[in-house]
Amino acid sequence: MIYPKKNILFKWSIHAYVYWLGVRNFKEINFNTVEVDNDKSILLIANHFSAWDTIILSWINRKLLKKKFHVMMLESTAMKEPFLKYAGGFSINKTSKDMVNSLDFAAKLLDDPDNLVLIFPQGKIYSNMISEVVFEKGIMQVIKKAAGKFRLIFAATFIENFENFKPVANTSLKTSVDNSFNTILDLQEAYQQHYTHSRQQQIQIVK
Amino acid sequence: MIPSRRTEFASYLFYRYVRWWMRRKFNVIQPMPFTPKPGHSIFLLINHFSWWDGFFGNYMADTNLGRKFYIMMQHDHFMKHFYFKYIGAFSMKKSSRDMVESLAYTAKLLSNPENMVVVFPQGELCSNHVTHVNVEKGIERIIKQIKGPCQIVYACTLIEYFESLKPSAYIHLYDCGVAGEVPFDTLVENINTFHAQALKDQVNVEH
Numbered sequence: 001m002i003y004p005k006k007n008i009l010f011k012w013s014i015h016a017y018v019y020w021l022g023v024r025n026f027k028e029i030n031f032n033t034v035e036v037d038n039d040k041s042i043l044l045i046a047n048h049f050s051a052w053d054t055i056i057l058s059w060i061n062r063k064l065l066k067k068k069f070h071v072m073m074l075e076s077t078a079m080k081e082p083f084l085k086y087a088g089g090f091s092i093n094k095t096s097k098d099m100v101n102s103l104d105f106a107a108k109l110l111d112d113p114d115n116l117v118l119i120f121p122q123g124k125i126y127s128n129m130i131s132e133v134v135f136e137k138g139i140m141q142v143i144k145k146a147a148g149k150f151r152l153i154f155a156a157t158f159i160e161n162f163e164n165f166k167p168v169a170n171t172s173l174k175t176s177v178d179n180s181f182n183t184i185l186d187l188q189e190a191y192q193q194h195y196t197h198s199r200q201q202q203i204q205i206v207k
Numbered sequence: 208m209i210p211s212r213r214t215e216f217a218s219y220l221f222y223r224y225v226r227w228w229m230r231r232k233f234n235v236i237q238p239m240p241f242t243p244k245p246g247h248s249i250f251l252l253i254n255h256f257s258w259w260d261g262f263f264g265n266y267m268a269d270t271n272l273g274r275k276f277y278i279m280m281q282h283d284h285f286m287k288h289f290y291f292k293y294i295g296a297f298s299m300k301k302s303s304r305d306m307v308e309s310l311a312y313t314a315k316l317l318s319n320p321e322n323m324v325v326v327f328p329q330g331e332l333c334s335n336h337v338t339h340v341n342v343e344k345g346i347e348r349i350i351k352q353i354k355g356p357c358q359i360v361y362a363c364t365l366i367e368y369f370e371s372l373k374p375s376a377y378i379h380l381y382d383c384g385v386a387g388e389v390p391f392d393t394l395v396e397n398i399n400t401f402h403a404q405a406l407k408d409q410v411n412v413e414h
Binding site: 021025049050051052125126127128129130131158159160161162163164165167199202203204205206207 | 256257258259331332333334335336337338365366367368369370371372374406409410412414
């Protein structure tokens with residue numbers, strides 16, 4: 001497992017790079033506001049359809065949530081992009097026993113109210129056109145181990161151009177009121193409701 | 208209405224430029240395999256979700272459809288980019304007498320089997336995630352006036368990012384039959400069936 005590393009120089013460089021990427025490549029990154037508890041960490045669950053997801057959500061964290069950003073990513077990605085560990089990235093290998101350590105580590109991060117952990121429960125990149133999300137069950141271990149210590153936020157992102165040369169990213173955030181999910185299907189259903197609602201809002205945009 | 212003053216030289220230069228430009232801006236532009244009917248003009252109906260759509264039409268005219276490119280543009284957009292008339296654009300003012308003239312001009316162009324006319328049936332910019340394609344009545348009027356064999360093709364372009372920071376365009380092409388042989392209601396129904404099929408196929412697209 002690859003753990004996040006602290007290096008202030010790298011951290012600032014990555015922050016500057018993310019900011020530059022956002023400004024250079026997007027006309028706007030839109031998101032709604034949600035309440036943030038100072039005494040609770042944040043578990044952010046999002047749809048995974050592109051390499052932009054982490055960058056957009058890291059941007060939103062800087063602007064709105066203001067927590068220490070951590071993201072769970074596949075070990076293959078972490079090996080390919082080693083600098084990501086300085087931006088809060090830690091790895092998970094779905095095919096090894098080490099997976100348990102990654103999930104435990106994510107739960108441990110949620111003990112600290114200053115932290116935010118971003119997880120893509122779909123487990124891999126899917127099309128942005130999907131109407132139904134399917135979650136892998138590992139996230140339940142994180143939720144059960146860190147129960148009561150975090151605020152669960154759902155994020156659904158869609159990217160579109162419309163009349164603009166640069167695309168616009170619309171992220172819809174929603175705090176989950178009830179965090180006591182017994183099975184992965186309960187969690188999936190709760191997220192699905194938010195995803196469907198956000199997608200409907202996106203569809204209704206006409207220029 | 209301002210008719211097109213298409214020239215082969217301007218079209219060739221523009222096509223080369225657009226191809227270079229799109230290859231720079233997109234990770235992948237992938238029109239799905241499609242063979243047009245020989246000896247038929249092509250009435251290409253494209254879902255309208257961004258300002259790139261006309262360029263996708265131009266890209267396909269030379270790559271896999273092999274016809275002379277013409278495109279119907281809204282009058283205000285046309286006035287902003289008047290130089291497009293040299294590569295096949297002509298104007299259409301909605302809700303005016305001028306519209307009748309534009310529709311008749313489109314039908315005249317489609318009476319020549321060497322031509323291809325791109326029209327956005329939705330008549331406005333809609334989200335790329337829409338599940339229903341609204342087809343405006345003007346399409347029926349055009350089809351009724353075409354004199355000569357003309358194949359109606361629906362192109363559903365879907366944008367994805369997947370692992371890349373650059374967008375990828377997947378263009379799903381469907382044969383909607385020959386003008387005059389398909390009733391308008393059936394055509395609308397077919398377009399929506401094809402659109403739903405494209406969304407379904409997109410989920411399984413290789414990346």
